[in-house]
Amino acid sequence: MRVVIAKPGLDGHDRGAKVITRVLRDGGHEVIYTGIRKTPEQIVSILIDEDADALGLSSLSGAHEVLIPKICEKMRTAGLSDVIVFAGGIIPEKDHVSLYDSGVRAIFGPGTHSETIIDFLIEISQRKKRGEPTGVGEEIGWHWD
Amino acid sequence: MNSESELLNLALNGDRRSLAKILTRIESGFEPTVSVQNPWTLGVTGPPGAGKSTLIGALISKWLKRGEKIAVLAVDPSSPKSGGALLADRIRMQGTESSDSIYIRSIASRNHPGGLSLFIGHMINVLSASGWSRIIIETVGSGQSQTRIVAFADRILLVEGPDRGDIIQAEKAGILELADIVTVNKSDLPNSKLAYNSLNSSLSLNQNNSISTHLVSALNGDGIDDLFSSIEKCPKSTQREIIRQKERLLSLWDSRLLNYHGLNQLLEQLSTGSITLDEAVDMIQ
Numbered sequence: 001m002r003v004v005i006a007k008p009g010l011d012g013h014d015r016g017a018k019v020i021t022r023v024l025r026d027g028g029h030e031v032i033y034t035g036i037r038k039t040p041e042q043i044v045s046i047l048i049d050e051d052a053d054a055l056g057l058s059s060l061s062g063a064h065e066v067l068i069p070k071i072c073e074k075m076r077t078a079g080l081s082d083v084i085v086f087a088g089g090i091i092p093e094k095d096h097v098s099l100y101d102s103g104v105r106a107i108f109g110p111g112t113h114s115e116t117i118i119d120f121l122i123e124i125s126q127r128k129k130r131g132e133p134t135g136v137g138e139e140i141g142w143h144w145d
Numbered sequence: 146m147n148s149e150s151e152l153l154n155l156a157l158n159g160d161r162r163s164l165a166k167i168l169t170r171i172e173s174g175f176e177p178t179v180s181v182q183n184p185w186t187l188g189v190t191g192p193p194g195a196g197k198s199t200l201i202g203a204l205i206s207k208w209l210k211r212g213e214k215i216a217v218l219a220v221d222p223s224s225p226k227s228g229g230a231l232l233a234d235r236i237r238m239q240g241t242e243s244s245d246s247i248y249i250r251s252i253a254s255r256n257h258p259g260g261l262s263l264f265i266g267h268m269i270n271v272l273s274a275s276g277w278s279r280i281i282i283e284t285v286g287s288g289q290s291q292t293r294i295v296a297f298a299d300r301i302l303l304v305e306g307p308d309r310g311d312i313i314q315a316e317k318a319g320i321l322e323l324a325d326i327v328t329v330n331k332s333d334l335p336n337s338k339l340a341y342n343s344l345n346s347s348l349s350l351n352q353n354n355s356i357s358t359h360l361v362s363a364l365n366g367d368g369i370d371d372l373f374s375s376i377e378k379c380p381k382s383t384q385r386e387i388i389r390q391k392e393r394l395l396s397l398w399d400s401r402l403l404n405y406h407g408l409n410q411l412l413e414q415l416s417t418g419s420i421t422l423d424e425a426v427d428m429i430q
């Protein structure tokens with residue numbers, strides 16, 4: 001898959017994002033890393049230009065509350081409903097439901113094994129083949145856990 | 146899913162999403178027919194970390210000021226083991242997501258038999274026909290397949306860091322011969338002047354060279370204006386067409402060979418010595 005990894009928000013730590021980038025590369029994916037401090041608009045235009053299949057968002061300092069739902073919304077508006085969104089980083093349990101509701105299909109906390117992320121993408125491609133909803137603008141309900 | 150001809154039409158009419166999708170289809174073998182007039186192409190190559198992407202970023206802002214529409218195809222190698230790839234060139238091209246006049250596409254070399262050369266020409270044609278007036282191809286200047294990609298561009302810029310060893314390598318690999326312009330980047334670092342001098346002396350040994358050389362810093366902008374005007378003045382060389390066709394021919398040849406149905410059997414026979422190399426070649430034909 002072609003996966004874009006982005007780190008929205010203003011803080012400059014991208015270690016987590018870089019780790020995910022390597023994990024996905026070693027799992028056979030083509031990973032486009034965008035660097036830090038990207039706005040939702042910029043992330044959406046990168047997804048379009050790179051014809052990405054999935055977007056991984058790394059969030060450390062509360063970016064998930066506003067920015068992740070905003071990015072999901074902008075993706076739907078831009079016609080990227082079939083693109084998969086997953087998130088990683090420090091995201092409190094209580095916020096998971098609302099993220100799933102905004103179209104995120106998986107949330108990986110600190111200490112997630114790398115195989116788990118790869119398995120998620122395998123599951124995604126199987127679901128796609130069966131025509132089951134996976135994209136950010138497709139029917140909400142299923143998520144990885 | 147849209148049909149390819151629909152997507153192509155939308156792309157030619159300026160729809161970026163369709164353009165992106167058409168490029169994906171070309172990567173998996175689609176051969177579009179488009180009529181193009183003289184695409185403007187620049188290949189940028191050089192050793193890993195020399196500053197190719199950063200430099201392209203600096204050039205992009207100059208083109209933008211002139212009202213050009215700039216497309217970049219940034220090629221990075223795929224891992225032969227996992228098949229995955231890390232495509233990180235666009236991070237260095239700062240501020241480039243915010244303009245409608247810039248299109249950046251990251252491309253993994255994958256392990257295509259015959260290399261990327263069979264696709265890159267189609268990508269250039271589609272980009273040019275869609276109105277992109279400056280098409281830049283970035284590849285790491287190591288290995289033959291990478292050189293093949295860059296041979297598709299009408300002008301070639303070789304970027305070197307302050308390491309003289311790299312320049313000697315480029316000379317050995319024949320990349321220096323392909324280049325129209327060579328620049329030593331990172332002039333803000335010590336030793337870059339030495340590298341620049343040694344580059345000039347290697348080139349002066351060569352009789353028929355019209356290569357222009359530069360010393361720049363992509364980071365602080367020194368020398369960029371001069372480099373930019375060299376690039377803009379650089380004519381599309383007629384000799385390049387011969388090189389390009391040769392690279393295409395070689396790629397197709399490789400791809401035919403690697404896809405030959407009896408290849409494994411031939412290799413087996415060669416390894417046991419039951420046939421000779423010449424016999425093997427005759428059997429393929």
Ligand SMILES: Nc1nc2c(ncn2[C@@H]2O[C@H](COP(=O)(O)OP(=O)(O)OP(=O)(O)O)[C@@H](O)[C@H]2O)c(=O)[nH]1
Nearest residue numbers: 192193194195196197198199237330331362363364
């Ligand atoms: N000091 C200095 N550093 C530079 C300059 N240009 C680029 N760099 C740095 O060199 C490193 C590599 O730059 P890139 O632009 O990614 O180099 P590249 O040739 O595209 O690298 P690959 O695509 O990985 O082969 C980065 O850390 C840049 O910030 C420069 O003019 N001066």
Ligand SMILES: [Mg+2]
Nearest residue numbers: 197198234283
């Ligand atoms: Mg680069």
